[in-house]
Amino acid sequence: MAKHQFQTEVSQLLHLIIHSLYSHKEVAVRELVSNASDALDKLRYLTLTDDKFKQLSFDPRIDVSFDDGDAKTLTVSDTGIGMSEEDLVENLGTIARSGTRLFLSRLSGDERKDSNLIGQFGVGFYSSFMIADTVEVITRKAGEDKAWRWTSDGKGDFEIEPAERDGNGTTVVVHLNDEGKEFADRWRIEELIRKYSNHIAFPIYLRYPSSDKKDVKIDQVNSASALWRRPKAELTDKDYRDFYQTVSHDSGDPLFWIHFRAEGAQEYVTLFYVPKQAPFDLYQADYRPGVKLYIKRVFITDDDKELLPVYLRFVRGIIDAEDLPLNVSREILQQNRNLAAIRTASVKRILAELTSIADSNKALYDEFIEQYNRPLKEGLYSDFANRETLIELVRFKSTAVEGWTSFADYKARLKEGQKVVYYITGDQEATLRESPLLEAYREKGLEVLLMADETDEIVVPSLDKYGDLDLKAINRSGADEALKTDDTKKKEIEIGPLLKAIKEVLGDRVKEVRASSRLSDSPSCIIADEHDPTIQLQQMMKALGRKELPEFKPILEVNPSHEIVRKLQADSTDEALLEDVSHLLFEQALLVEGASLKRPADFVKRLNRVMAKAL
Ligand code: ADP
Numbered sequence: 001m002a003k004h005q006f007q008t009e010v011s012q013l014l015h016l017i018i019h020s021l022y023s024h025k026e027v028a029v030r031e032l033v034s035n036a037s038d039a040l041d042k043l044r045y046l047t048l049t050d051d052k053f054k055q056l057s058f059d060p061r062i063d064v065s066f067d068d069g070d071a072k073t074l075t076v077s078d079t080g081i082g083m084s085e086e087d088l089v090e091n092l093g094t095i096a097r098s099g100t101r102l103f104l105s106r107l108s109g110d111e112r113k114d115s116n117l118i119g120q121f122g123v124g125f126y127s128s129f130m131i132a133d134t135v136e137v138i139t140r141k142a143g144e145d146k147a148w149r150w151t152s153d154g155k156g157d158f159e160i161e162p163a164e165r166d167g168n169g170t171t172v173v174v175h176l177n178d179e180g181k182e183f184a185d186r187w188r189i190e191e192l193i194r195k196y197s198n199h200i201a202f203p204i205y206l207r208y209p210s211s212d213k214k215d216v217k218i219d220q221v222n223s224a225s226a227l228w229r230r231p232k233a234e235l236t237d238k239d240y241r242d243f244y245q246t247v248s249h250d251s252g253d254p255l256f257w258i259h260f261r262a263e264g265a266q267e268y269v270t271l272f273y274v275p276k277q278a279p280f281d282l283y284q285a286d287y288r289p290g291v292k293l294y295i296k297r298v299f300i301t302d303d304d305k306e307l308l309p310v311y312l313r314f315v316r317g318i319i320d321a322e323d324l325p326l327n328v329s330r331e332i333l334q335q336n337r338n339l340a341a342i343r344t345a346s347v348k349r350i351l352a353e354l355t356s357i358a359d360s361n362k363a364l365y366d367e368f369i370e371q372y373n374r375p376l377k378e379g380l381y382s383d384f385a386n387r388e389t390l391i392e393l394v395r396f397k398s399t400a401v402e403g404w405t406s407f408a409d410y411k412a413r414l415k416e417g418q419k420v421v422y423y424i425t426g427d428q429e430a431t432l433r434e435s436p437l438l439e440a441y442r443e444k445g446l447e448v449l450l451m452a453d454e455t456d457e458i459v460v461p462s463l464d465k466y467g468d469l470d471l472k473a474i475n476r477s478g479a480d481e482a483l484k485t486d487d488t489k490k491k492e493i494e495i496g497p498l499l500k501a502i503k504e505v506l507g508d509r510v511k512e513v514r515a516s517s518r519l520s521d522s523p524s525c526i527i528a529d530e531h532d533p534t535i536q537l538q539q540m541m542k543a544l545g546r547k548e549l550p551e552f553k554p555i556l557e558v559n560p561s562h563e564i565v566r567k568l569q570a571d572s573t574d575e576a577l578l579e580d581v582s583h584l585l586f587e588q589a590l591l592v593e594g595a596s597l598k599r600p601a602d603f604v605k606r607l608n609r610v611m612a613k614a615l
Contacts, residue, residue, distance in 0.1 A: 001161040006152075007094040009101045010126070014154045016104075017129055024251060025179060028127040029189065030196035032076040032172055034246065035125055036062045037200045039080025039170060041299035043142055046081070048298065048326050056142060056168075062200070064193070064221075065207040068184040074131075077171040082141040088150045088160055092125060092137065097286050124249070128172065129154035131180025135172065142168040190221050199227040199243055201297060226297050228271040228318050232259055244273050248290065248316040252276050255368055257317070258353050267322035268342055272315050272350060278371040279314055290316035293333075295324045306334050309347060311379035314372055319346065344385075351389045358393060358406075369395045369404050374453055381459045391466065397429055399438060400447035407466045413447055420470045422479060423449035425457050425534055431594045436522030437474050440483045443520055448474060457537040475593075477555055478530040480518050488517040491560035498569045499558070505582040508553065516557030523562040524585040526554040526593060539595070556586050577613065580606040 006014065040060045046053040063077045083091060095101055128135050133153060140147035147165035152158035165171065174180070182188055186208040193204055204222040209215070227235065227243045244254045254273040261269045272291070281287040290313065292302040297320060308315055323338050333339060358365045373395055380390045395404035400413060410421055422441060426432045429452040441448050451460060463471055472479035492515040503513040511529060519525055528534045532552040558565050564581065572578050587603045590596075597603050 001159055003157055003159050004089055004093055005157050009095050009104050010093060011156055012104050013095070013123065013126055014129055017123055017126055018154060024127075025130050025183075026192055026196075027123070027251060028131050028174070028180075029074070029076075029183060029192045030245070031124050031127045031249070032174075033062060033064070033193065033197045033200065033204065034249070035172075036076055036078035036080060036170070037197070037202055038299075039078050039082070040202050041080075043079075043081040043168070044298055045300060046142070049329075052143060060202045062202055062204045063207065064189060064204060066184040066186070066189060072176040072181055072184050074174045074176060074180070074183045074189070075171060076174075077169065079167060079169040080142075082144075082168045082170055083137075083139045083148070084141045084144060085146075085148050085160060087141065088137070088139065088148055092150055092152075093158060097281075097288065100281065102284065125172075126154075128174050131176055131183055132174045133177045134175045136175070137170060137172050138163050138165050139170040140165040140168050144168075193221045195242055196246055198222045199246060200224065201226050201299075226294075226320070228259065228269050228320060229297065235259075243271075244316070247292065247318065248273065248275060250275055250277075250316075254316070255364065255371075256353070256357065258349060260349055262342075262345070266338060266341060269320045270318065270342070270346055270349070272317040272346070274368065274372070275314065275316060276367070276371075282314055282375065287313055289313060292318050294318060294320040295326050296320075296322060298326060300326075300333070301330050304330065304334070307339075307343060308350075309343075309379065309383055311375045311382060312347065312350060314375060315350065347383070347386060351386055351393065354393055355389060366404055373404075374455055377453065377455045377459045381455070381462055391463065396423070397450040397452070398447055399433070399442065399450065405449070410447060410449065411467070411469065414469075415445060418446065418482070419468070420472050420479070420482065421449065421466055422446055422472055422474050423451050423456075423460060424474045425451045425460070425537075426475070427454070427539075427594060428452055431592075434592070435475075436519055436525045436589075436592055437527070439520040439522060440480075440518040441474060444483065446482065457534060473534070474518065474527075475534055476528045476530050476532075480516075483517040485517070488515070488560070491515060492517075495558075495560045495565070495569060498565070498572060501572060501578060502556070502558065502582040502585070505579050506556065506586055509583075509586060510556045511553035512555045514555060514557050515560050519557065519559035519562070521562075522559060522589075522592070523564045524556060524558045524589045526556055526586070526589040528552065529555055554590075556589065558585055577610070580610050584610065 040062070043053070043058060044060060047056055047058045059079055061079055065075045065077075067073045090096075095104070135152060135154070137150040138147060139150070147163045148160055149163035150158055150160050176184055186206065189206060193206070197204060200222055201224060203220045203224050205218050206221045207216050207218050210217050227239060240257055240259075241253055244257065245251065248254075253276050255276045257271065257273045259271045279287070279290065289303060289305045289307065291304075291307045293300040293304060293307055305313070307319060319342060321338065321342060324333065324336060354365075354368070357368065376390060376394050380387060380394060383390065392406060392408060395406055398405045398410070401409070407421065424432050424435060424437060426435070429450055432450045432452055438448055451457075460471060461473070465471060474480075495515050499513045499515060503510065506513065516525060529552070538552060560566070564585070568578065568581055584603070584606055587597055
């Protein structure tokens with residue numbers, strides 16, 4: 001007998017499951033049946049594609065039984081692929097994906113919050129420890145003679161020893177704890193299988209004692225028909241929702257779904273769901289793709305990131321194709337033209353549905369945007385073919401309205417003669433709303449879109465135009481044409497010598513010092529030169545490890561009408577004061593932008609000198 005330690009993250013997960021997940025107990029049954037079904041899917045695929053397995057007699061079935069006597073057990077058995085000793089150590093002792101590990105390390109231990117999070121994360125096999133004192137797994141891998149028994153009480157380690165098993169497959173025996181006793185019951189099990197596993201494409205049999213307890217009866221308890229193949233008219237919303245939980249392992253609801261059957265030249269069925277809550281690994285490189293590929297109802301893969309473009313990685317569901325070859329490798333399949341055509345059509349269909357929701361159900365669309373605005377923007381950057389559609393789907397915050405707004409809405413609100421969409425980028429909506437850069441635009445009644453998403457810095461400049469309107473960042477030079485008046489132009493000339501003096505003081509801290517026409521209450525602001533990256537973008541690149549990035553100096557703009565600037569202009573003979581004030585004008589502009597100062601101590605000293613003078 002060999003003892004093994006669980007990987008630390010598995011122990012953490014188990015701890016969480018046992019201590020904070022008891023409200024989701026029934027998930028355990030769903031996950032065990034779903035694993036059995038996956039194991040059958042995997043073996044079926046091999047019997048169709050791999051010569052080694054073609055001879056194997058494959059009788060796919062899932063058997064569920066229970067003992068409601070003293071033993072109190074629940075058993076789920078399949079005739080699927082099974083596991084070798086190494087598989088057991090790997091699959092039931094570690095968590096492979098680093099994204100999942102990261103997610104776990106972030107869990108707070110706050111029970112209610114965590115159980116919601118974990119509900120959408122799908123804890124799989126380990127969820128059986130919610131209802132078990134010990135779990136036993138007896139398994140034999142297809143094509144091998146040796147069988148193994150894995151046992152654990154979920155408290156840090158597990159044991160593996162040789163065992164006996166007729167035929168390949170896996171039997172999981174859950175020794176129920178007090179919490180789980182209710183599952184040793186015919187009606188309870190039947191209810192759960194109908195709820196979560198009805199559409200599993202293999203027969204699920206339930207064994208139970210006859211009423212006189214003398215015989216054992218066996219009933220098939222699921223319909224075993226692929227839901228997505230059934231006509232839409234036959235399916236209720238509840239059918240779709242239940243099936244969503246099966247495909248996604250999410251205990252929540254979907255926001256909406258799109259069920260489509262293509263007939264004619266190319267036959268296939270797709271059923272896509274958008275989860276109400278974004279998948280926990282949406283922004284992790286090793287995210288788990290959510291779409292499963294079937295060919296003629298045979299499961300092919302659930303780990304193909306190419307089935308939909310990366311930016312639609314939050315979509316869950318199924319593609320079931322008729323005209324694809326079953327017996328080619330997954331790699332070759334990826335280059336298949338039919339599959340590419342299905343992908344293209346699927347993207348169009350998903351985007352069309354989003355467009356229709358955006359037009360007809362604002363509340364639902366807002367809910368969608370709260371979760372998925374950022375991936376859509378990624379699409380705007382990466383999916384050139386659908387750019388026209390995506391540009392209408394993304395949303396922004398704005399100085400003109402509450403809530404989300406679109407480019408089209410902005411266009412509808414344009415002031416007469418306005419030919420530019422103004423926007424400002426930064427890392428927080430609240431900081432942007434307070435930005436001095438907005439002052440003059442606000443006074444002139446010009447709307448500015450507030451772009452606080454990291455991706456905006458990259459995506460929006462790459463668009464350049466919305467229809468015939470130019471897109472201009474107000475935190476860059478070149479967006480202030482509309483604000484210039486004869487008065488500001490006159491002041492610009494008057495203030496020329498002072499600007500020169502300030503530039504001399506600041507030296508290479510700034511690229512240039514200019515008179516500003518965009519400020520009213522603030523004395524100064526910084527902007528980026530039209531084609532330079534903004535301060536936020538530079539910080540982002542640094543955070544991403546792009547340390548070799550050259551430093552782009554900002555432009556300092558000062559407000560000729562501001563009291564400080566006027567007084568400085570009237571009397572700039574005090575050289576020490578001119579120096580302090582010049583630096584302070586620059587440093588305060590950095591601070592309001594949310595940028596950090598390289599030498600905060602110098603800033604404080606200057607501030608104190610100026611205050612002392614003023615008192
Ligand atoms: P998931 O199913 O989401 O990958 P689980 O924690 O449920 O995660 O299971 C981990 C792995 O253990 C599975 O990916 C699979 O390789 C293996 N496994 C679990 N149950 C079975 C089973 N009944 N037959 C064969 N392999 C299984």
